[in-house]
Amino acid sequence: xxxxxxxxxxxxxxxxxxxxxxxxxxxxxxxxxxxxxxxxxxxxxxxxxxxxxxxxxxxxxxxxxxxxxxxxxxxxxxxxxxxxxxxxxxxxxxxxxxxxxxxxxxxxxxxxxxxxxxxxxxxxxxxxxxxxxxxxxxxxxxxxxxxxxxxxxxxxxxxxxxxxxxxxxxxxxxxxxxxxxxxxxxxxxxxxxxxxxxxxxxxxxxxxxxxxxxxxxxxxxxxxxxxxxxxxxxxxxxxxxxxxxxxxxxxxxxxxxxxxxxxxxxxxxxxxxxxxxxxxxxxxxxxxxxxxxxxxxxxxxxxxxxxxxxxxxxxxxxxxxxxxxxxxxxxxxxxxxxxxxxxxxxxxxxxxxxxxxxxxxxxxxxxxxxxxxxxxxxxxxxxxxxxxxxxxxxxxxxxxxxxxxxxxxxxxxxxxxxxxxxxxxxxxxxxxxxxxxxxxxxxxxxxxxxxxxxxxxxxxxxxxxxxxxxxxxxxxxxxxxxxxxxxxxxxxxxxxxxxxxxxxxxxxxxxxxxxxxxxxxxxxxxxxxxxxxxxxxxxxxxxxxxxxxxxxxxxxxxxxxxxxx
Numbered sequence: 304x305x306x307x308x309x310x311x312x313x314x315x316x317x318x319x320x321x322x323x324x325x326x327x328x329x330x331x332x333x334x335x336x337x338x339x340x341x342x343x344x345x346x347x348x349x350x351x352x353x354x355x356x357x358x359x360x361x362x363x364x365x366x367x368x369x370x371x372x373x374x375x376x377x378x379x380x381x382x383x384x385x386x387x388x389x390x391x392x393x394x395x396x397x398x399x400x401x402x403x404x405x406x407x408x409x410x411x412x413x414x415x416x417x418x419x420x421x422x423x424x425x426x427x428x429x430x431x432x433x434x435x436x437x438x439x440x441x442x443x444x445x446x447x448x449x450x451x452x453x454x455x456x457x458x459x460x461x462x463x464x465x466x467x468x469x470x471x472x473x474x475x476x477x478x479x480x481x482x483x484x485x486x487x488x489x490x491x492x493x494x495x496x497x498x499x500x501x502x503x504x505x506x507x508x509x510x511x512x513x514x515x516x517x518x519x520x521x522x523x524x525x526x527x528x529x530x531x532x533x534x535x536x537x538x539x540x541x542x543x544x545x546x547x548x549x550x551x552x553x554x555x556x557x558x559x560x561x562x563x564x565x566x567x568x569x570x571x572x573x574x575x576x577x578x579x580x581x582x583x584x585x586x587x588x589x590x591x592x593x594x595x596x597x598x599x600x601x602x603x604x605x606x607x608x609x610x611x612x613x614x615x616x617x618x619x620x621x622x623x624x625x626x627x628x629x630x631x632x633x634x635x636x637x638x639x640x641x642x643x644x645x646x647x648x649x650x651x652x653x654x655x656x657x658x659x660x661x662x663x664x665x666x667x668x669x670x671x672x673x674x675x676x677x678x679x680x681x682x683x684x685x686x687x688x689x690x691x692x693x694x695x696x697x698x699x700x701x702x703x704x705x706x707x708x709x710x711x712x713x714x715x716x717x718x719x720x721x722x723x724x725x726x727x728x729x730x731x732x733x734x735x736x737x738x739x740x741x742x743x744x745x746x747x748x749x750x751x752x753x754x755x756x757x758x759x760x761x762x763x764x765x766x767x768x769x770x771x772x773x774x775x776x777x778x779x780x781x782x783x784x785x786x787x788x789x790x791x792x793x794x795x796x797x798x799x800x801x802x803x804x805x806x807x808x809x810x811x812x813x814x815x816x817x818x819x820x821x822x823x824x825x826x827x828x829x830x831x832x833x834x835x836x837x838x839x840x841x842x843x844x845x846x847x848x849x850x851x852x853x854x855x856x857x858x859x860x861x862x863x864x865x866x867x868x
Contacts, residue, residue, distance in 0.1 A: 349424025387411020440736025778802030
């Protein structure tokens with residue numbers, strides 16, 4: 304329930320505070336005083352779209368604060384989900400709007416998105432304005448009214464249906480993508496399989512190309528390498544055919560012998576002997592290895608031809624699949640993984656098709672239950688609303704809900720819901736939006752809320768222009784029904800009819816003062832004589848004349864009698 308609404312710099316309102324009661328609260332005032340801004344303010348805190356033009360002249364920011372009490376567990380859970388807090392059973396929602404069009408919302412002290420504010424706001428407040436009157440003429444809104452009347456049983460079935468419908472939508476999109484790309488996948492799979500077959504046929508190993516290129520280089524340069532290696536051996540070990548050569552090993556042996564003789568006389572030269580021994584051993588080892596290297600340097604034209612053939616095969620692969628054998632093998636690993644995925648896609652298509660068959664069967668079953676519940680509710684709700692219409696000065700009016708199967712599964716079942724209306728007994732009911740006047744739409748809308756309130760709704764209802772196109776005795780009937788709705792919960796009405804305002808439990812008047820180019824308006828809670836004066840003004844009389852006030856008192860007394868009846 305709304306406990307307090309504080310408005311700052313909104314429209315013509317500089318600052319105003321509304322503290323509605325638990326029953327019927329009415330807001331009245333002269334034309335141009337800004338009564339509609341109360342509804343706009345409630346719309347802002349409810350997360351509705353913001354229009355920066357409502358920011359008061361010369362002010363940079365408008366702000367609206369709403370305090371709600373007696374919150375349901377559902378509301379508390381929604382507030383906690385967005386990070387807000389409910390303190391002492393009180394929820395504060397704030398909306399700020401700048402003249403530049405920027406908007407911010409806070410729910411329970413936490414900054415909130417407009418979407419979250421709207422979701423929570425819709426559970427707290429239901430606003431019936433001119434836009435709602437237009438919406439009531441749409442099939443979507445008419446379906447919502449019928450589904451709301453059907454209660455929790457239909458809501459549960461609809462939730463189950465919607466879950467499956469959303470699942471089907473996702474799976475159909477995935478299946479469509481897979482089917483549309485089937486040719487591309489087949490071409491890709493063929494390419495990958497061909498590449499893998501080529502690589503498997505050649506059978507490269509990691510680093511093979513580099514090793515073969517090095518071996519080919521040695522075989523091609525074998526004669527030159529042998530010459531260099533032989534020269535090294537002669538330098539190390541000597542040449543039997545050249546007795547004048549002084550090989551390294553002979554020189555080291557001579558040096559070692561001389562140093563050994565020196566060490567025999569001087570022990571300090573022993574270290575030199577050791578170094579000479581090490582050098583002799585190293586030189587001998589080097590000579591042996593060089594000889595082995597020379598022995599392996601055999602020209603092998605057959606081997607060289609094979610290597611060149613093998614390198615040609617490997618280069619064919621590296622031109623297509625990677626810069627070297629390591630890259631080729633990496634491509635093969637990735638190709639095997641991708642090929643497995645493409646094969647899995649075919650299996651996924653089969654699984655999706657099977658799942659979609661099951662989902663469609665479940666959806667058809669749920670849509671049948673939805674149609675049945677809607678059909679049952681349509682007859683009952685149409686009769687209940689029709690019973691309300693005579694009390695709203697439409698004695699011959701009739702409203703019907705027609706549920707027509709569409710034969711196609713949609714987001715909310717397989718039905719089209721339509722409200723048919725007639726105000727005269729001689730004419731057949733026709734679509735509500737085409738045959739109902741503005742005043743009739745207002746009263747039909749009120750009758751719907753009265754009936755649905757009997758079903759246990761606990762929202763705060765806000766009505767703007769509910770008295771459009773009516774007056775006189777009809778206004779009394781509208782006020783009576785608003786009072787009846789308020790007996791089920793909180794109702795706030797912005798009205799220009801004294802006949803409606805007379806039923807108020809709490810009455811606020813928006814007053815205005817002229818100050819140059821600026822009109823500042825404020826809300827005043829009126830009771831007693833002040834309230835009678837306002838009712839007299841609304842009836843077109845003089846505020847303080849005895850007859851006008853007496854007439855206002857009669858109106859209040861009549862409203863009291865109608866409420867008590």
